[in-house]
């Protein structure tokens with residue numbers, strides 16, 4: 206039977222609450238399908254760890270993690286203890302870059318039983334992927350400050366795009382679009398305003414599109430693209446975007462499908478050289494942490510994406526069906542408050558696990 | 562009586578169609594209020610001009626325009642003739658920077674008679690301003706390409722923030738928030754991912770907020786902020802943002818209030834050293850240009866913002882009332898298709914003018 210070793214990093218806040226539910230469902234489904242998942246827990250990449258050690262990660266984090274088949278990740282960030290840019294660059298963003306997880310794949314799907322905030326859209330009407338570049342672009346570590354503390358103070362930060370980085374995410378996105386029934390790819394740009402990097406992005410899209418004659422391709426500037434997510438979300442099939450634009454679109458997309466609490470993501474190293482990382486789109490949510498009311502579906506669905514990544518498509522489909530059937534039930538005693546229920550993180554996690 | 566000289570630049574596409582309607586309404590309202598508006602037309606800043614001259618602007622554009630009290634602007638961009646980054650950096654973005662129009666003020670208001678795409682929101686429920694930094698930030702002209710044409714090709718572009726630039730937009734936004742009943746200011750950030758410029762932005766917000774103890778202040782990362790525009794648009798009062806984030810939020814906000822066709826903007830030089838520029842949020846819309854069906858309300862409302870800028874608040878209020886009463890009528894023979902009608906640009910413009 207398939208054997209996989211999973212590093213589990215719950216992180217901060219509701220990460221601690223939803224990860225156990227994700228694991229519960231993974232355990233149920235792996236038992237059913239005879240998959241042997243070994244989980245190993247790590248307490249680093251958290252504010253607690255930072256408080257105890259003064260860093261987000263131990264020195265040997267890279268070697269500790271690199272042998273795993275995947276990382277099952279909760280959420281990081283606890284601004285009362287450590288500023289977000291320190292905690293995130295010291296953990297999640299570090300993993301993405303060091304493990305060359307250059308694809309961030311984020312489905313946006315309007316699920317049965319989830320109310321869309323948009324007038325006139327029901328389950329099945331919205332179903333697209335955001336493919337986000339995940340290692341470069343606007344998330345750069347180059348830049349600095351000058352004339353510090355004076356009226357002339359200035360800060361600069363580079364956006365960096367490489368041909369390698371742009372082409373590989375475009376290729377992934379075109380392949381994905383090519384494999385889907387609609388064969389439609391939308392590129393997020395802003396080449397009218399961001400006059401150097403974004404025209405370059407457009408140029409590479411144009412060149413890549415020549416390899417995919419079957420794929421219908423269009424592009425929107427990011428401003429009107431966000432407007433169109435609200436005005437015609439059913440227009441989209443695969444949306445490819447730079448790191449920052451993908452970040453924005455993959456929160457906005459799930460919001461248009463009701464709640465970001467259900468949205469999953471896969472940070473993929475397609476070459477398989479390093480472990481890929483699976484995490485919900487939502488963050489650590491300090492405002493609701495500790496109350497046991499966080500929606501675990503984003504985490505559980507991320508587990509399903511991990512199974513897909515392992516080639517276990519049937520097990521993955523089982524998890525998705527479990528999620529959909531519990532959502533469809535509309536049982537308010539089980540569903541979390543963001544879904545209109547009065548249930549808890551664990552009531553929802555248990556209900557999904559027990560469908561399997 | 563008040564005398565003002567207005568430079569009129571219709572630009573491309575539907576800019577040509579909506580500007581005359583804006584003028585029609587301005588003429589009606591200025592007559593009523595005894596304001597003396599002199600309009601002077603310019604054909605530059607358009608693809609036609611570019612085709613004839615190879616540049617977007619004549620050499621003496623700065624001196625031709627600087628003496629005017631305001632610029633009444635349509636839309637620029639016609640990618641079939643000239644790439645967007647060339648047409649925009651050669652006109653609109655040039656004006657904003659050269660005339661130091663460092664505030665881009667964009668109201669988002671759910672008007673009567675306009676259907677919101679969001680479930681459960683009606684007229685009056687959404688009413689906020691986006692205050693966008695308009696001269697620096699992500700819209701920089703610094704950067705370039707290296708290893709061109711090879712696999713090692715890289716492009717970089719700087720984001721530049723200056724203390725002067727950040728503080729003055731924050732000050733404007735805090736003053737505006739302070740003057741409104743809700744006294745609530747939201748800052749758009751992304752300091753968890755964009756690790757140099759955005760923490761700097763947060764730092765300046767914190768310092769500026771100390772001068773405004775009456776203003777409640779919060780901040781959201783841009784990803785979840787776009788989600789919240791959809792999920793709780795009534796949370797917002799004044800939203801202050803960098804150039805790029807403001808660009809995104811001021812298309813998304815109007816989309817959440819039904820159509821970007823009605824959204825206006827004011828590019829303001831608050832010092833009064835240079836003319837301010839008033840333009841709709843929408844672009845030249847090649848897809849519907851030439852059909853006479855573009856919604857002129859964004860342009861007309863921009864005219865109202867111009868009157869406000871001149872201190873003519875009553876005349877401005879008249880225009881707003883005219884817009885609202887025609888929208889409320891729901892007369893499909895007058896309203897443009899984006900509003901669910903079968904009317905034309907001019908039927909809607911005439912109807913608004915005739916209320917005055």
Ligand SMILES: CC(C)[C@H](C(=O)O)[C@@H](O)C(=O)O
Pocket residue numbers: 397398428638649654808842844
């Ligand atoms: C046309 C474009 C360069 C411009 C911008 O990005 O500023 C427009 O989108 C706007 O919002 O005024």
Ligand SMILES: CC(C)[C@H](C(=O)O)[C@@H](O)C(=O)O
Pocket residue numbers: 282293298452486488753754784
């Ligand atoms: C926490 C933050 C740094 C991160 C990002 O911006 O990538 C998050 O928003 C995400 O989308 O995974």
